[in-house]
Amino acid sequence: xxxxxxxxxxxxxxxxxxxxxxxxxxxxxxxxxxxxxxxxxxxxxxxxxxxxxxxxxxxxxxxxxxxxxxxxxxxxxxxxxxxxxxxxxxxxxxxxxxxxxxxxxxxxxxxxxxxxxxxxxxxxxxxxxxxxxxxxxxxxxxxxxxxxxxxxxxxxxxxxxxxxxxxxxxxxxxxxxxxxxxxxxxxxxxxxxxxxxxxxxxxxxxxxxxxxxxxxxxxxxxxxxxxxxxxxxxxxxxxxxxxxxxxxxxxxxxxxxxxxxxxxxxxxxxxxxxxxxxxxxxxxxxxxxxxxxxxxxxxxxxxxxxxxxxxxxxxxxxxxxxxxxxxxxxxxxxxxxxxxxxxxxxxxxxxxxxxxxxxxxxxxxxxxxxxxxxxxxxxxxxxxxxxxxxxxxxxx
Amino acid sequence: xxxxxxxxxxxxxxxxxxxxxxxxxxxxxxxxxxxxxxxxxxxxxxxxxxxxxxxxxxxxxxxxxxxxxxxxxxxxxxxxxxxxxxxxxxxxxxxxxxxxxxxxxxxxxxxxxxxxxxxxxxxxxxxxxxxxxxxxxxxxxxxxxxxxxxxxxxxxxxxxxxxxxxxxxxxxxxxxxxxxxxxxxxxxxxxxxxxxxxxxxxxxxxxxxxxxxxxxxxxxxxxxxxxxxxxxxxxxxxxxxxxxxxxxxxxxxxxxxxxxxxxxxxxxxxxxxxxxxxxxxxxxxxxxxxxxxxxxxxxxxxxxxxxxxxxxxxxxxxxxxxxxxxxxxxxxxxxxxxxxxxxxxxxxxxxxxxxxxxxxxxxxxx
Numbered sequence: 012x013x014x015x016x017x018x019x020x021x022x023x024x025x026x027x028x029x030x031x032x033x034x035x036x037x038x039x040x041x042x043x044x045x046x047x048x049x050x051x052x053x054x055x056x057x058x059x060x061x062x063x064x065x066x067x068x069x070x071x072x073x074x075x076x077x078x079x080x081x082x083x084x085x086x087x088x089x090x091x092x093x094x095x096x097x098x099x100x101x102x103x104x105x106x107x108x109x110x111x112x113x114x115x116x117x118x119x120x121x122x123x124x125x126x127x128x129x130x131x132x133x134x135x136x137x138x139x140x141x142x143x144x145x146x147x148x149x150x151x152x153x154x155x156x157x158x159x160x161x162x163x164x165x166x167x168x169x170x171x172x173x174x175x176x177x178x179x180x181x182x183x184x185x186x187x188x189x190x191x192x193x194x195x196x197x198x199x200x201x202x203x204x205x206x207x208x209x210x211x212x213x214x215x216x217x218x219x220x221x222x223x224x225x226x227x228x229x230x231x232x233x234x235x236x237x238x239x240x241x242x243x244x245x246x247x248x249x250x251x252x253x254x255x256x257x258x259x260x261x262x263x264x265x266x267x268x269x270x271x272x273x274x275x276x277x278x279x280x281x282x283x284x285x286x287x288x289x290x291x292x293x294x295x296x297x298x299x300x301x302x303x304x305x306x307x308x309x310x311x312x313x314x315x316x317x318x319x320x321x322x323x324x325x326x327x328x329x330x331x332x333x334x335x336x337x338x339x340x341x342x343x344x345x346x347x348x349x350x351x352x353x354x355x356x357x358x359x360x361x362x363x364x365x366x367x368x369x370x371x372x373x374x375x376x377x378x379x380x381x382x383x384x385x386x387x388x389x390x391x392x393x394x395x396x397x398x399x400x401x402x403x404x405x406x407x
Numbered sequence: 408x409x410x411x412x413x414x415x416x417x418x419x420x421x422x423x424x425x426x427x428x429x430x431x432x433x434x435x436x437x438x439x440x441x442x443x444x445x446x447x448x449x450x451x452x453x454x455x456x457x458x459x460x461x462x463x464x465x466x467x468x469x470x471x472x473x474x475x476x477x478x479x480x481x482x483x484x485x486x487x488x489x490x491x492x493x494x495x496x497x498x499x500x501x502x503x504x505x506x507x508x509x510x511x512x513x514x515x516x517x518x519x520x521x522x523x524x525x526x527x528x529x530x531x532x533x534x535x536x537x538x539x540x541x542x543x544x545x546x547x548x549x550x551x552x553x554x555x556x557x558x559x560x561x562x563x564x565x566x567x568x569x570x571x572x573x574x575x576x577x578x579x580x581x582x583x584x585x586x587x588x589x590x591x592x593x594x595x596x597x598x599x600x601x602x603x604x605x606x607x608x609x610x611x612x613x614x615x616x617x618x619x620x621x622x623x624x625x626x627x628x629x630x631x632x633x634x635x636x637x638x639x640x641x642x643x644x645x646x647x648x649x650x651x652x653x654x655x656x657x658x659x660x661x662x663x664x665x666x667x668x669x670x671x672x673x674x675x676x677x678x679x680x681x682x683x684x685x686x687x688x689x690x691x692x693x694x695x696x697x698x699x700x701x702x703x704x705x706x707x708x709x710x711x712x713x714x715x716x717x718x719x720x721x722x723x724x725x726x727x728x729x730x731x732x733x734x735x736x737x738x739x740x741x742x743x744x745x746x747x748x749x750x751x752x753x754x755x756x757x758x759x760x761x762x763x764x765x766x767x768x769x770x771x772x773x
Contacts, residue, residue, distance in 0.1 A: 035594070039598060056627070057629065063631060131435060131444050132435055133452075134445070134448050143754060144750070147750045148746045148750055148753075151711040151712060152711060152746055153746075155722070155726065156742045160738040160742055164738075276436065347615065349614040349615060349712070351715060359615055359616060374624060377616065379617060384611060384616065385608065388612075
């Protein structure tokens with residue numbers, strides 16, 4: 012068998028379908044054409060369908076009067092408000108349950124995750140049971156359970172469960188005393204801000220002093236005292252300008268105080284408990300991802316156990332924990348859209364539900380709703396990229 | 408030099424380091440704080456477990472056919488018993504249950520075949536499960552062929568629908584996910600941009616808005632004479648949603664394969680598709696399996712959301728049964744039953760994924 016000579020004359024160009032760059036270009040042009048044709052097809056159909064149904068597109072409906080009530084609103088709202096207002100109300104309610112859910116889920120998740128690693132056999136098993144139970148049951152089912160099986164079966168307002176004549180729990184929700192701020196109260200949040208700035212300055216000063224002289228102060232405790240002690244001092248000095256408005260039973264329902272609707276409670280509980288089980292696993296695997304040699308090396312330097320955790324393990328574990336943790340936070344906010352199943356007035360329920368049904372502006376409403384979630388996701392992933400770049404190990 | 412030819416006989420371990428008492432001291436009562444935690448844990452366990460067992464087993468009513476058969480002290484499993492076939496098949500006509508049963512049995516058989524490592528012909532079984540089984544399942548469940556009476560999709564429901572949604576979503580998402588993942592790693596800028604936008608869009612929005620979109624906007628996008636079945640609409644939404652997550656899992660697997668593998672294959676003169684199909688993908692798929700199982704678990708849980716657009720999956724049918732006026736007030740029993748079913752499926756899948764992770768961990772990790 013002879014070897015075929017495979018020598019091309021100089022200046023020979025392969026045909027365009029063998030040229031990688033040209034092939035890629037042609038392929039991409041075809042892709043663009045297909046996508047464009049698909050979009051044109053969809054837009055054409057949509058316009059025909061909208062014309063047939065007599066729906067005019069555009070965002071002018073946002074100025075129309077909504078005409079329906081909303082069970083919970085953080086800012087003023089009545090049925091005379093506009094559809095644009097319903098969007099804002101829904102968004103705020105989503106952010107409220109999302110924010111409080113993130114807070115509660117983090118607290119439960121970190122506690123359970125650390126308990127999972129406890130040397131105490133029983134505690135570790137209990138934490139594991141918590142994780143395996145709540146992680147493997149659909150969130151919607153858990154929301155239903157808390158709402159229909161627990162909160163909807165509570166006693167009526169007249170027989171409500173009382174906790175010290177100030178907090179009442181019944182089928183209509185949780186009633187808490189409301190603080191009424193008198194004049195002069197504005198000083199306290201102001202002191203709070205000042206105290207936070209002061210303690211940040213203290214921490215920075217301590218760091219510089221530590222690097223220069225090797226001496227350090229117990230800044231954590233000191234800033235804790237400053238942040239909480241200073242406002243308390245001002246509060247007492249100004250003569251406690253707060254009165255509490257207690258919820259009182261009037262007729263069939265409670266009046267006064269703060270009312271937390273059962274829909275919010277159910278959603279918040281279910282979201283926190285469900286997401287906490289994932290956070291616990293993230294915390295556990297983050298701590299376990301730190302090689303044992305790190306602990307041993309720190310002990311060889313005779314660092315006390317408390318400092319080993321605080322200076323060696325936790326900073327390194329956070330690098331592993333934070334990326335999946337943020338994606339869990341994002342999941343929690345997206346999952347809060349399940350509110351619509353029990354009627355908590357979140358963005359999807361109020362805007363993509365009631366407003367869409369009343370106006371029929373499906374495209375605009377769904378697009379606005381999706382845009383909100385996309386923007387939140389985008390912001391969080393931008394933060395993530397920034398964080399990753401900041402904490403990434405610098406190697407060679 | 409002194410050689411001691413005889414070994415010293417083994418002595419028993421010092422007292423207090425072995426045996427149950429030592430175990431208790433080592434694991435539960437080492438130190439005062441740990442002892443307090445142990446006692447606290449025992450108390451919590453007592454508070455949780457005793458009333459639960461009392462409610463679910465000791466005081467529970469198991470047999471009967473109406474709510475009068477329940478004492479209402481403990482759980483009323485009579486409710487679940489009476490509704491069991493609905494929970495499994497939805498509103499599927501009862502004389503046609505055998506068809507669903509055959510599909511269930513084949514499904515279970517395929518799963519068992521794939522999971523048990525000793526059984527041969529895994530590759531053929533995969534092909535059968537992906538290509539032939541869906542056709543058989545469709546013909547059997549939907550009917551209309553071979554003298555089987557037609558059962559329209561709005562009568563499908565219960566666990567059957569849950570499994571169907573999850574499997575179809577999964578099988579549909581896999582090829583789309585592979586294409587998207589390859590596209591995202593491509594050198595072609597337009598292809599890459601399209602894939603990134605597609606993936607990030609579906610990953611950025613909640614599934615519920617996608618289902619709303621599928622049920623409200625899809626009819627607007629298509630010509631008005633084309634009427635898409637509600638189940639199909641939900642399936643399209645679920646599949647697209649799942650494919651974006653799948654693409655990210657596959658991309659993660661592809662990234663774990665050293666670049667040298669691809670370059671070596673290119674040096675041997677392989678084309679792109681040969682390199683991907685014969686060299687990169689087979690290695691990457693192995694690493695992806697745990698991740699794929701994990702996304703499948705979340706898809707399985709997420710199928711419950713279809714009840715919001717009016718399909719009766721397991722949770723949907725339980726919820727519907729709870730509003731039956733003859734059986735009011737049994738929501739705890741209903742939810743506990745549904746939770747138990749979901750838990751069994753998800754827990755066994757997550758255990759299987761952990762087992763696979765251990766088995767596939769052949770030390771090639773970078």
